[in-house]
Amino acid sequence: MDIKNILEDDKFAQFNGIELVKIDKGCCELKMKIQKHHLNGANTLHGGAIFTLADVAFAVASNSYGDLALGVNANIDYFKAIDSGEIVAKARELNRSRKLATYAVDIFHNENLISTFSGTVYIKTIG
Amino acid sequence: MDIKNILEDDKFAQFNGIELVKIDKGCCELKMKIQKHHLNGANTLHGGAIFTLADVAFAVASNSYGDLALGVNANIDYFKAIDSGEIVAKARELNRSRKLATYAVDIFHNENLISTFSGTVYIKTIG
Amino acid sequence: MDIKNILEDDKFAQFNGIELVKIDKGCCELKMKIQKHHLNGANTLHGGAIFTLADVAFAVASNSYGDLALGVNANIDYFKAIDSGEIVAKARELNRSRKLATYAVDIFHNENLISTFSGTVYIKTIG
Amino acid sequence: MDIKNILEDDKFAQFNGIELVKIDKGCCELKMKIQKHHLNGANTLHGGAIFTLADVAFAVASNSYGDLALGVNANIDYFKAIDSGEIVAKARELNRSRKLATYAVDIFHNENLISTFSGTVYIKTIG
Numbered sequence: 001m002d003i004k005n006i007l008e009d010d011k012f013a014q015f016n017g018i019e020l021v022k023i024d025k026g027c028c029e030l031k032m033k034i035q036k037h038h039l040n041g042a043n044t045l046h047g048g049a050i051f052t053l054a055d056v057a058f059a060v061a062s063n064s065y066g067d068l069a070l071g072v073n074a075n076i077d078y079f080k081a082i083d084s085g086e087i088v089a090k091a092r093e094l095n096r097s098r099k100l101a102t103y104a105v106d107i108f109h110n111e112n113l114i115s116t117f118s119g120t121v122y123i124k125t126i127g
Numbered sequence: 128m129d130i131k132n133i134l135e136d137d138k139f140a141q142f143n144g145i146e147l148v149k150i151d152k153g154c155c156e157l158k159m160k161i162q163k164h165h166l167n168g169a170n171t172l173h174g175g176a177i178f179t180l181a182d183v184a185f186a187v188a189s190n191s192y193g194d195l196a197l198g199v200n201a202n203i204d205y206f207k208a209i210d211s212g213e214i215v216a217k218a219r220e221l222n223r224s225r226k227l228a229t230y231a232v233d234i235f236h237n238e239n240l241i242s243t244f245s246g247t248v249y250i251k252t253i254g
Numbered sequence: 255m256d257i258k259n260i261l262e263d264d265k266f267a268q269f270n271g272i273e274l275v276k277i278d279k280g281c282c283e284l285k286m287k288i289q290k291h292h293l294n295g296a297n298t299l300h301g302g303a304i305f306t307l308a309d310v311a312f313a314v315a316s317n318s319y320g321d322l323a324l325g326v327n328a329n330i331d332y333f334k335a336i337d338s339g340e341i342v343a344k345a346r347e348l349n350r351s352r353k354l355a356t357y358a359v360d361i362f363h364n365e366n367l368i369s370t371f372s373g374t375v376y377i378k379t380i381g
Numbered sequence: 382m383d384i385k386n387i388l389e390d391d392k393f394a395q396f397n398g399i400e401l402v403k404i405d406k407g408c409c410e411l412k413m414k415i416q417k418h419h420l421n422g423a424n425t426l427h428g429g430a431i432f433t434l435a436d437v438a439f440a441v442a443s444n445s446y447g448d449l450a451l452g453v454n455a456n457i458d459y460f461k462a463i464d465s466g467e468i469v470a471k472a473r474e475l476n477r478s479r480k481l482a483t484y485a486v487d488i489f490h491n492e493n494l495i496s497t498f499s500g501t502v503y504i505k506t507i508g
Contacts, residue, residue, distance in 0.1 A: 012173035015164040037142040040186065046139035047198045048182040052175030059167065059174070071174045072354060073374060075202035075329060075456050077483050077501065079476040094497055095460040099353070100326060100376060102458050102497070116475055116483070118497070120327060120374075120458065122354060199481060200501060202329050202456060204356050204374065206349040221370055222333040226480070227453060227503060229331050229370070243348055243356070243372070247331065247454060247501075249481060266427035269418040291396040294440065300393035301452045302436040306429030313421065313428070325428045329456035 006063045013056045016049065020060070026093035026103075028060045033086050044081040051076050053089045054105040054117035061091035061103050062121045069101065074119035082109045089117075099123050133190045140183045143176065147187075153220035153230075155187045160213050171208040178203050181232040181244035184218035188230050189248045196228065201246035209236045216244075226250050260317045267310045270303065274314070280347035280357075282314045287340050298335040305330050308359040308371035311345035315357050316375045323355065328373035336363045343371075353377050387444045394437045397430065401441075407474035407484075409441045414467050425462040432457050434470045435486040435498035442472035442484050443502045450482065455500035463490045470498075480504050 007013055007020050007030070016038070021029040030053060032038075038049040054076060062069035091105045100122060107115040134140055134147050134157070143165070148156040157180060159165075165176040181203060189196035218232045227249060234242040261267055261274050261284070270292070275283040284307060286292075292303040308330060316323035345359045354376060361369040388394055388401050388411070397419070402410040411434060413419075419430040435457060443450035472486045481503060488496040 006168035009168035010173070011164050011166045012176055013167075016175075037138050039138045040140075041133035041136035041190070042195070042197075046137070046179075046182075047186070047201070048143075048175070048179030049139055051178045051182065051201075052173075055173075055175040055178065063168070068169070070169075070208070071205050073202065073204040073327065073356075074174070074178075075200065075499075077200040077475070077499065078198050079478070079483065081197070094458070094494065097460070102327075102460065104497070113475065116485070116499070118456075118458065118499070200454065200483075202372075204348070204372065206351070206356065221331070221367065224333070229333065229454075231370070240348065243358070245329075245331065245370070245372070260422035263422035264427070265418050265420045266430055267421075270429075291392050293392045294394075295387035295390035295444070296449070296451075300391070300433075300436075301440070301455070302397075302429070302433030303393055305432045305436065305455075306427075309427075309429040309432065317422070322423070324423075324462070325459050327456065327458040328428065328432075329454065331454040332452050335451070 003064050004066050007060055010056060016052055018053055018056050023060060023064060025064050026061055027091055028057055029088065029090050030057045031086055031088045034084055044083050047078060050107060050115050053087060054107055057089040057091035057105045058103050058119040061093065062101055068124040069121035070124060072120045072122050074117060076115060076117045078115050080114045082114060085109060130191050131193050132187065134187055137183060143179055145180055145183050150187060150191060152191050153188055154218055155184055156215065156217050157184045158213055158215045161211055171210050174205060177234060177242050180214060180216045181234055184216040184232045185230050185246040188218035188220065189228055195251040196248035197251060199247045199249050201244060203242060203244045205242050207241040209241060212236060257318050258320050261314055264310060270306055272307055272310050277314060277318060279318050280315055281345055282311055283342060283344050284311045285340055285342045288338055298337050301332060304361060304369050307341060307343045308361055311343040311359045312357050312373040315345035315347065316355055322378040323375035324378060326374045326376050328371060330369060330371045332369050334368040336368060339363060384445050385447050386441065388441055391437060397433055399434055399437050404441060404445060406445050407442055408472055409438055410469065410471050411438045412467055412469045415465055425464050428459060431488060431496050434468060435488055438470040438472035438486045439484050439500040442474065443482055449505040450502035451505060453501045453503050455498060457496060457498045459496050461495040463495060466490060
């Protein structure tokens with residue numbers, strides 16, 4: 001089975017300027033250049049923008065097998081406020097059973113860990 | 128003390144078309160019209176877009192007192208996939224102590240609960 | 255279909271002195287008297303003991319329909335340290351679909367909200 | 382500064398038979414032998430018992446510096462039901478700033494990852 005990459009069909013990922021760095025089954029690395037429209041009222045990178053990058057990495061990793069994986073829930077911790085440059089998200093699989101799978105995503109800015117995310121999907125077998 | 132509304136200074140909220148419905152101390156209601164660029168690869172509303180609306184409601188509610196409230200962490204549960212119309216987020220305060228506060232946000236589509244969010248802030252006293 | 259109460263078969267609930275107050279489909283109320291062995295190193299009620307009461311309420315509520323509901327994940331926020339008396343947990347259903355369901359549990363001490371919990375189950379249909 | 386071990390003063394940890402394997406600043410390893418009273422209504426290890434082991438590891442790691450660290454919130458994912466033997470929790474520091482710190486705890490059974498936990502503390506400086 002080939003690795004499926006859902007990033008190019010993801011309109012919200014495109015809207016936010018998210019790009020693929022690499023992908024393999026159950027894991028991927030994405031990046032996003034911080035732009036003015038990604039900032040919050042305190043002029044730092046918005047929690048929703050950090051979450052969105054992590055959530056897209058979670059979706060790309062969890063859908064890489066071909067079956068449809070639907071997000072059930074997620075949580076995120078923020079460690080450091082930043083305001084420029086590029087952020088990188090690295091997703092890895094913690095567990096994958098027949099119907100459920102869980103992924104961890106680490107988010108870096110200049111190689112510093114600025115946030116951690118984890119999310120669970122429900123797997124709908126196709127065909 | 129006046130109620131402070133940080134929505135107009137929030138660039139990412141503006142970028143996503145988020146609008147204020149009402150605000151009071153510790154709570155608020157926001158809405159967002161679903162547009163094509165808010166969709167994911169399965170053509171349903173993106174988890175990152177739902178989270179962003181909830182996260183902005185959390186920021187508006189937690190910063191309504193005047194002090195600067197910084198997001199520490201958050202989690203979100205998704206109940207139903209939708210693809211058009213408008214979503215509404217209602218934020219309320221669960222607890223506020225001197226340095227920490229926690230908020231719950233319910234997200235509705237046509238009055239159906241489609242997602243729940245909770246988030247915690249660290250409060251930096253100003254002046 | 256009758257309401258199923260799994261509390262009496264729950265060894266860890268019995269070990270912790272957890273008692274049923276009331277139960278209905280998808281919701282329940284439980285209580286636990288704080289004893290010395292429930293305390294942590296700071297002599298306040300242990301996070302694990304608060305979580306356990308909430309988790310049992312979540313299990314009782316999610317299994318009240320008869321089908322087997324298995325815990326997928328949970329999260330908890332703590333608002334106030336306490337050291338004596340009784341705590342009460344009230345569980346309610348946020349969403350229940352065919353295979354997944356999510357519950358919120360509020361934990362009270364003398365009618366003050368001291369903690370909030372939410373958890374998701376995977377439903378295994380029986381027979 | 383010496384490493385502070387709060388495990389021996391933790392009554393709930395003792396009640397549950399939790400033992401120290403090793404400890405260093407910001408990290409630790411603990412174990413717990415599964416006993417009948419740790420089981421749930423389905424005769425598998427109770428979510429509250431798994432959480433308790435993880436939560437104690439989180440408390441031991443976050444309090445190892447000497448300052449008092451108070452739990453703010455935590456979340457847990459469950460991957461596999463087990464019913465006998467021993468479980469091991471390994472806690473590590475994800476981030477520690479002046480007032481907040483976040484820890485990840487992995488829980489193993491026979492070297493298989495059965496659960497992941499993360500938790501955040503608020504640090505009260507002493508003296």
